[in-house]
Amino acid sequence: MSPISRGFRRKREEAPAGRVPPGQYVTKDFPVLSAGPTPHTALSRWSFSITGGREAKSWTWDEFRALPTETLTTDIHCVTRWSKLDTTWQGVSLDVLLSAVEYESRYALAFSDGGYTTNLPVADLLGGKAWVAFEYGGGPLGAEHGGPARLLVPHLYFWKSAKWVRGLRLRDTDEPGFWENYGYHIYGDPWREQRYAGD
Amino acid sequence: MAGTAVRGRLTWQTATVGPVTDETPHVRTLSLSVPDWSGHRAGQHVDVRLTAEDGYQAEREYSIASAPGEPLAITVERLDDGEVSPYLTEEAQSGDQFEVRGPVGGYFVWEPDTGGPLLLAAGGSGVVPLRAILRHRARTRSAVPVKLLYSSRSWEDVIYSSELDLPADGVEVIYTLTRHQPRAWKGYARRVDEQMLAEVAWPAGQGPLAYVCGPTSFVESVAAGLVGLGYPAGRVKTERFGATGR
Numbered sequence: 191m192s193p194i195s196r197g198f199r200r201k202r203e204e205a206p207a208g209r210v211p212p213g214q215y216v217t218k219d220f221p222v223l224s225a226g227p228t229p230h231t232a233l234s235r236w237s238f239s240i241t242g243g244r245e246a247k248s249w250t251w252d253e254f255r256a257l258p259t260e261t262l263t264t265d266i267h268c269v270t271r272w273s274k275l276d277t278t279w280q281g282v283s284l285d286v287l288l289s290a291v292e293y294e295s296r297y298a299l300a301f302s303d304g305g306y307t308t309n310l311p312v313a314d315l316l317g318g319k320a321w322v323a324f325e326y327g328g329g330p331l332g333a334e335h336g337g338p339a340r341l342l343v344p345h346l347y348f349w350k351s352a353k354w355v356r357g358l359r360l361r362d363t364d365e366p367g368f369w370e371n372y373g374y375h376i377y378g379d380p381w382r383e384q385r386y387a388g389d
Numbered sequence: 390m391a392g393t394a395v396r397g398r399l400t401w402q403t404a405t406v407g408p409v410t411d412e413t414p415h416v417r418t419l420s421l422s423v424p425d426w427s428g429h430r431a432g433q434h435v436d437v438r439l440t441a442e443d444g445y446q447a448e449r450e451y452s453i454a455s456a457p458g459e460p461l462a463i464t465v466e467r468l469d470d471g472e473v474s475p476y477l478t479e480e481a482q483s484g485d486q487f488e489v490r491g492p493v494g495g496y497f498v499w500e501p502d503t504g505g506p507l508l509l510a511a512g513g514s515g516v517v518p519l520r521a522i523l524r525h526r527a528r529t530r531s532a533v534p535v536k537l538l539y540s541s542r543s544w545e546d547v548i549y550s551s552e553l554d555l556p557a558d559g560v561e562v563i564y565t566l567t568r569h570q571p572r573a574w575k576g577y578a579r580r581v582d583e584q585m586l587a588e589v590a591w592p593a594g595q596g597p598l599a600y601v602c603g604p605t606s607f608v609e610s611v612a613a614g615l616v617g618l619g620y621p622a623g624r625v626k627t628e629r630f631g632a633t634g635r
Contacts, residue, residue, distance in 0.1 A: 222605040
């Protein structure tokens with residue numbers, strides 16, 4: 191039973207029912223949270239690779255941008271408690287990218303410029319649930335928000351949507367990534383409020 | 390060590406407000422009594438949950454202001470459009486209760502054996518976790534040399550000013566006041582830029598470690614500036630906060 195905080199009252203408008211996971215509040219801003227300096231990789235040196243399958247596969251920026259794209263509007267939820275509704279993105283579906291490799295692995299570790307990593311089950315990357323996004327709000331994705339391209343997995347807390355993503359390492363075991371190693375939840379479902387290990 | 394900052398399941402615990410200190414007209418430090426607090430490391434944060442009489446709850450996270458071994462304390466800046474920060478800075482009094490969960494985060498953390506020299510760069514209330522690091526350094530009698538570059542709008546907005554006026558041996562505090570300066574102010578009077586960092590920051594050749602905390606624009610420019618001065622990206626730890634909601 192939570193103690194009453196004397197004199198505390200709701201000031202924010204109630205979020206639309208069913209839109210905002212427990213413990214979250216809606217913001218119109220797009221806050222930035224990252225653990226280190228923002229990397230700047232020239233598109234001429236950029237690639238996206240998938241390793242750990244039968245054969246490694248890699249796309250240059252031009253090859254990546256020649257793949258079919260999708261535009262989607264979705265809500266995003268950060269573990270620091272802000273949610274942003276109706277964000278619009280353009281990207282390449284992970285269904286497209288993963289269909290280019292043969293693999294049996296059940297898990298993936300996404301890796302990024304700057305050394306960031308995060309782990310996800312492959313099943314969460316398939317079925318129209320995950321993208322490598324390169325546009326946000328109708329324009330190029332800014333570097334502070336993960337550009338030139340970031341992972342977008344909106345059904346999980348947003349730290350799983352790795353900024354500056356450069357590829358996936360497919361693997362048989364679910365090894366924790368950067369924040370997961372610092373006590374954040376191994377899976378990170380916002381609707382089950384899986385913020386920290388053990389939640 | 391780094392990988393195990395949070396052990397077991399974190400549960401909500403009742404915190405009772407103890408002494409409060411008004412640091413500036415908009416910023417207050419609340420000392421909290423949490424009977425089963427497991428302890429924390431310098432630089433970590435804590436989740437706060439308020440509960441209204443009608444059952445409505447609001448959660449936010451705040452940097453911990455106190456050193457390991459000291460009672461838990463948070464320093465909160467009031468945001469006019471906020472929901473939780475106005476309560477914590479204006480309404481809450483000694484004896485009031487809410488819930489906390491933590492400590493959280495293990496990356497933006499300093500221990501004496503992490504070494505240095507340390508460059509701490511604070512924008513506004515971004516000074517809070519850096520103050521925990523300074524207090525931890527003093528309590529552990531660490532000799533690691535420290536420079537704190539602290540950007541504030543005005544002298545009245547400087548948090549912990551009495552404490553920072555008397556820094557421990559080996560700690561140098563450099564202010565920049567970006568909007569208003571006292572008469573006869575001889576210090577910096579502009580936003581942190583690469584020139585200022587070149588004058589203040591430890592040369593990259595000394596193997597410094599930087600902790601940068603503040604609003605996004607501050608952190609972006611300081612972190613990029615340090616990388617420009619030759620700091621390896623992995624030696625620049627950042628913590629950013631957006632403009633609203635906290």
